[in-house]
Amino acid sequence: MSIQRRSVLVTGGAGYIGSHLVGLLLNHGYGVRVLDNLTFGGQGLLSYLTHAQFEFQHGDLRKEEDVHAAISGIDSIVHLAAIVGDPACRKEPDLAREVNLTASEMLCSIAIQSGVKRFVFASTCSNYGRMDTSDSFVDETSPLRPVSLYAELKVGFEEYLLKAHSAGFTPTVLRFATAYGLSPRPRFDLTVNEFTRELTLSRRLEVYGRQFWRPYTHARDLAAACVTVLETETEKVAGQAFNIGANDENYQKESLVAMIVRELDADGDNVVYVQRDEDPRDYRVNFDKARRLLGFELSRSVNDGIREIIGAIRSGIIVDPDSRLYRNA
Numbered sequence: 001m002s003i004q005r006r007s008v009l010v011t012g013g014a015g016y017i018g019s020h021l022v023g024l025l026l027n028h029g030y031g032v033r034v035l036d037n038l039t040f041g042g043q044g045l046l047s048y049l050t051h052a053q054f055e056f057q058h059g060d061l062r063k064e065e066d067v068h069a070a071i072s073g074i075d076s077i078v079h080l081a082a083i084v085g086d087p088a089c090r091k092e093p094d095l096a097r098e099v100n101l102t103a104s105e106m107l108c109s110i111a112i113q114s115g116v117k118r119f120v121f122a123s124t125c126s127n128y129g130r131m132d133t134s135d136s137f138v139d140e141t142s143p144l145r146p147v148s149l150y151a152e153l154k155v156g157f158e159e160y161l162l163k164a165h166s167a168g169f170t171p172t173v174l175r176f177a178t179a180y181g182l183s184p185r186p187r188f189d190l191t192v193n194e195f196t197r198e199l200t201l202s203r204r205l206e207v208y209g210r211q212f213w214r215p216y217t218h219a220r221d222l223a224a225a226c227v228t229v230l231e232t233e234t235e236k237v238a239g240q241a242f243n244i245g246a247n248d249e250n251y252q253k254e255s256l257v258a259m260i261v262r263e264l265d266a267d268g269d270n271v272v273y274v275q276r277d278e279d280p281r282d283y284r285v286n287f288d289k290a291r292r293l294l295g296f297e298l299s300r301s302v303n304d305g306i307r308e309i310i311g312a313i314r315s316g317i318i319v320d321p322d323s324r325l326y327r328n329a
């Protein structure tokens with residue numbers, strides 16, 4: 001196919017957030033090319049293959065020739081491809097460094113040489129690491145205190161990308177809240193989805209860090225934020241970082257459990273709270289900047305996501321919620 005003028009490259013477009021984003025971009029009239037090495041298969045892209053403005057390139061972000069081919073004829077990039085999450089980065093640290101930092105830097109520099117105008121990067125609120133006190137909120141001006149290799153690499157590429165800002169090149173960093181909900185490529189290794197699956201299937205659920213705060217956002221809303229940035233005037237988004245989520249969607253893990261138990265009308269007897277020190281991430285995030293400057297609002301809440309997951313498992317639409325394809329490590 002020949003890609004039309006408003007053409008976007010989505011790296012990692014076959015993934016959990018990417019497979020939502022591709023659909024939203026096509027609906028907004030963009031031509032979309034996906035570069036992905038299909039680590040978790042390509043199921044998430046099936047419904048787009050018949051779309052005239054969609055193109056798939058099977059390739060590896062680490063290979064210069066694949067990146068050159070992917071960028072040809074493109075005006076904007078949404079960079080999602082990564083080794084995603086602390087466990088996956090811990091398991092393959094060298095690969096994580098190569099993909100999340102070295103290859104991402106190469107993508108950025110080839111993009112600039114090729115005249116790409118906009119570059120949106122999927123970063124994470126995990127970069128904040130820990131709040132000063134448990135009743136405070138972090139915002140975009142707060143110090144970044146990564147406590148994992150995953151977050152360290154995200155912070156590293158954020159710095160690189162924002163320094164590349166110039167009159168002709170508009171980079172924007174989006175620090176996503178933790179995602180939940182269904183997607184064409186489901187994930188069941190994320191807190192809300194995993195807890196909901198386990199309790200829907202009446203399994204024993206071990207929860208650690210019960211009082212830890214974290215913000216949560218539906219995968220589709222995270223994808224929608226990328227479209228919003230592409231459609232916002234350059235002056236508002238160039239060289240900027242935005243937290244993506246909503247102030248009232250910060251939850252402690254024990255509240256998530258209570259919401260799921262309520263939706264299932266269960267007694268919660270199979271939930272066990274355990275003490276473990278290995279995940280010191282505890283942060284409540286303020287999202288006013290994206291609302292104020294981009295007019296960005298969430299369309300769904302955690303309760304909606306819980307209902308979606310329960311429905312998809314109970315109805316049999318998700319045939320094997322334990323599939324290897326639905327988790328990243």
Ligand SMILES: NC(=O)c1ccc[n+]([C@@H]2O[C@H](COP(=O)([O-])OP(=O)(O)OC[C@H]3O[C@@H](n4cnc5c(N)ncnc54)[C@H](O)[C@@H]3O)[C@@H](O)[C@H]2O)c1
Pocket residue numbers: 011012013014015016017018035036037038039040059060061062079080081082083084085099122123124125175176177178179180185187190328
């Ligand atoms: N899911 C979340 O809760 C969350 C939260 C904050 C930030 N993010 C960020 O959003 C982005 C998307 O996350 P996701 O949950 O959709 O993850 P995902 O793992 O579902 O998607 C990542 C995609 O990247 C592809 N990929 C990995 N290595 C590649 C390589 N070398 N070459 C080409 N493709 C490659 C994978 O095949 C996969 O399709 C990531 O950058 C992630 O760090 C996600």
